[in-house]
Amino acid sequence: MTRRTDTAKTTPVKAEDREKRAPVGDLALRGLGDLQGIVAHLAERRRLARVKTEADSYLELAGIARRFHGGKAVYFEKVKGRAFPVFTGLYWNRGLLAEVFAVPEGRLPFLVADAVAQWQQSPLHPVGVADAPSQEVVEKRVDLGRLPIPQAGLEEGGPYLTSSVVIAKDPDTGVRNASIMRFMVTGRDRLTCLMDIGRHLRDYYERAEARGEPLQVTINNGVNPAVHFAAVVPGSAAPIDTDELGIAGHLLGAPLELVPGRTVDVEGVASAQFILEAEILPHVREPEGPAAEVTGYYAERADRWVARVTGVTRREDPIWHTIIPGQEVYNAVGLVAEASIFRLVSRQIPGVRAVYLSYGGCGFYHAVVQLEKTSEGLQRNAILATFGAFPPLKQVTVVDEDVDIYDPRDVEWAIATRLRPDRDVILIPEARGHELNPVTDGGIGCKIGLDATAPPPVPQFQRLAFKQVNVADYEIEE
Numbered sequence: 319m320t321r322r323t324d325t326a327k328t329t330p331v332k333a334e335d336r337e338k339r340a341p342v343g344d345l346a347l348r349g350l351g352d353l354q355g356i357v358a359h360l361a362e363r364r365r366l367a368r369v370k371t372e373a374d375s376y377l378e379l380a381g382i383a384r385r386f387h388g389g390k391a392v393y394f395e396k397v398k399g400r401a402f403p404v405f406t407g408l409y410w411n412r413g414l415l416a417e418v419f420a421v422p423e424g425r426l427p428f429l430v431a432d433a434v435a436q437w438q439q440s441p442l443h444p445v446g447v448a449d450a451p452s453q454e455v456v457e458k459r460v461d462l463g464r465l466p467i468p469q470a471g472l473e474e475g476g477p478y479l480t481s482s483v484v485i486a487k488d489p490d491t492g493v494r495n496a497s498i499m500r501f502m503v504t505g506r507d508r509l510t511c512l513m514d515i516g517r518h519l520r521d522y523y524e525r526a527e528a529r530g531e532p533l534q535v536t537i538n539n540g541v542n543p544a545v546h547f548a549a550v551v552p553g554s555a556a557p558i559d560t561d562e563l564g565i566a567g568h569l570l571g572a573p574l575e576l577v578p579g580r581t582v583d584v585e586g587v588a589s590a591q592f593i594l595e596a597e598i599l600p601h602v603r604e605p606e607g608p609a610a611e612v613t614g615y616y617a618e619r620a621d622r623w624v625a626r627v628t629g630v631t632r633r634e635d636p637i638w639h640t641i642i643p644g645q646e647v648y649n650a651v652g653l654v655a656e657a658s659i660f661r662l663v664s665r666q667i668p669g670v671r672a673v674y675l676s677y678g679g680c681g682f683y684h685a686v687v688q689l690e691k692t693s694e695g696l697q698r699n700a701i702l703a704t705f706g707a708f709p710p711l712k713q714v715t716v717v718d719e720d721v722d723i724y725d726p727r728d729v730e731w732a733i734a735t736r737l738r739p740d741r742d743v744i745l746i747p748e749a750r751g752h753e754l755n756p757v758t759d760g761g762i763g764c765k766i767g768l769d770a771t772a773p774p775p776v777p778q779f780q781r782l783a784f785k786q787v788n789v790a791d792y793e794i795e796e
């Protein structure tokens with residue numbers, strides 16, 4: 319393997335600067351640079367369920383996985399008619415991610431935010447390598463039917479790739495982009511996909527299509543969560559002229575390694591499980607959907623973009639990675655959104671402690687903001703700033719610092735005992751929201767702000783508290 323030399327090494331660095339420059343994460347240094355390491359780590363910590371009975375990738379696998387939803391991650395050892403195991407659930411419980419990143423759960427969004435900030439200041443760029451685990455085996459013939467790609471939802475149009483990271487290069491500048499989108503399998507070497515408007519990948523594709531050219535991509539399955547989070551960092555934090563894959567290095571503790579594609583002029587992730595090399599065809603549209611969406615509904619079937627798979631490479635013993643619709647998607651995207659909302663809002667409002675996009679709000683529509691109110695009225699400004707920071711939001715609830723924003727019961731308690739509906743509910747009609755939310759009119763809808771903070775300190779809002787004890791110190795029979 320070849321590594322680019324770090325020229326900064328030749329300049330003496332003060333100890334405190336070195337401390338500042340140390341990457342915020344260290345996954346690669348702890349043997350968690352790939353899915354094999356992560357699966358083993360979760361198993362060791364008793365956070366993994368192993369399904370030993372053979373499961374069908376058509377509906378059955380997701381049905382089993384769903385029974386563990388929000389709990390342990392799930393590893394399917396045997397998939398009917400397929401040679402490879404399947405892993406899911408890594409993102410559906412923040413406790414699992416906290417175990418992997420070795421930080422408390424509440425620290426997770428800040429870890430991602432810190433990695434993004436550090437990357438913006440002094441990026442650890444990805445490095446090229448010639449040999450990669452993800453190319454240990456080059457499939458002689460492309461046949462997506464051999465892969466254990468699940469169909470999860472009963473009414474979905476086919477098997478879906480839900481968690482694969484797509485890498486492409488800007489057709490004009492060559493700058494790399496990483497993103498996640500859904501792909502439905504429609505043939506031995508054919509996929510249909512959704513390219514959201516406003517995304518960098520869509521921009522790349524439209525410029526290639528205007529020249530009558532396909533857009534070459536690698537579709538990387540089974541990547542490290544560091545790579546996953548890098549790919550979902552929004553364009554506001556990683557503009558179109560930057561390569562957001564660099565962010566992964568700040569979570570891994572080492573530059574991300576990339577390997578050249580065999581049939582496309584785009585790199586793939588060296589530590590991935592599988593790489594599908596493909597080209598998104600110009601001027602071709604074919605049916606895609608229905609698809610399970612973040613809203614908990616099916617996205618409609620329609621003619622959408624088509625990718626032709628030109629090559630498949632993999633590890634010798636790869637694990638197919640999938641995300642089951644639901645809480646997994648909320649964390650996979652929500653954590654990064656929370657981090658960017660927190661950064662933007664705390665720039666304007668002093669005292670913001672944390673932001674959470676709740677599961678009940680699809681990890682996308684409902685934000686809870688924890689605020690240490692230094693002066694009355696700031697909580698209302700925080701509501702406005704939060705809506706401004708993340709337009710898909712429909713509801714923002716602001717609570718005091720004594721409320722656990724990760725516990726929906728505690729948030730409801732604050733609403734029950736501190737919010738006066740005639741005074742503390744703010745409605746913003748006809749505002750731009752998220753068009754996938756079916757209660758909007760094509761994205762236009764009403765937003766609601768809930769001020770559930772206590773009025774200025776008066777005794778009746780002092781919360782009941784108990785002595786902290788260690789239960790292990792007491793002899794108790796249950």
Ligand code: MN
Nearest residue numbers: 495496518558
């Ligand atoms: Mn980008």
